[in-house]
Amino acid sequence: MKTLFDDIPTDLPEELHEILADKKHVRIERIVSTGHASPDGFWCDQEECEWVVVLKGEAKFLFEGYDEPVHMKPGGFVNIPAHRRHRVEWTTPDEPTVWLAVFYKD
């Protein structure tokens, strides 16, 4: 049985998004970052809501309006309402960061 921790690339030109389930009201993705972050000054503004957890590695996640990012470690999760502007400030360059993301509509 393939797991979320198999076939983790260690060096990626861009963040990797893999769709695990694509249903009428929900899409589940594995995301792998290898040191990726949102471009400077860029805020992500999504049509969909996203519930996302870090399963491996580490990340710093920032909602617009906050001064300090949240340091996410394995098991740390956040819910992002649609159009709630946010960015990933940092992911650890020392190992891949594996996220599990559940995208849904309100």
Place this chain on the structure above:
Amino acid sequence: MKTLFDDIPTDLPEELHEILADKKHVRIERIVSTGHASPDGFWCDQEECEWVVVLKGEAKFLFEGYDEPVHMKPGGFVNIPAHRRHRVEWTTPDEPTVWLAVFYKD
């Protein structure tokens, strides 16, 4: 930041279900098993679809009609369509098994 791996009970009379997100079309739960399994001869038949992953521990999961359960280890996941009868044959008694379950409607 609280994580999915914090506050894991080690001995539970019944499997623990904690709702992490409860939205219009999706519900996300952390489930903790400490050696729990489905009762003998019982098949789980759910109104909702469920995408579920083992994050810690181990489980043996069986769909009706198959002879052998799937041995799920951390990162192993399965999608269970609504009304697809299934059961959990075993979870390891040596450590808690932490599941992340996404329930959704078709």
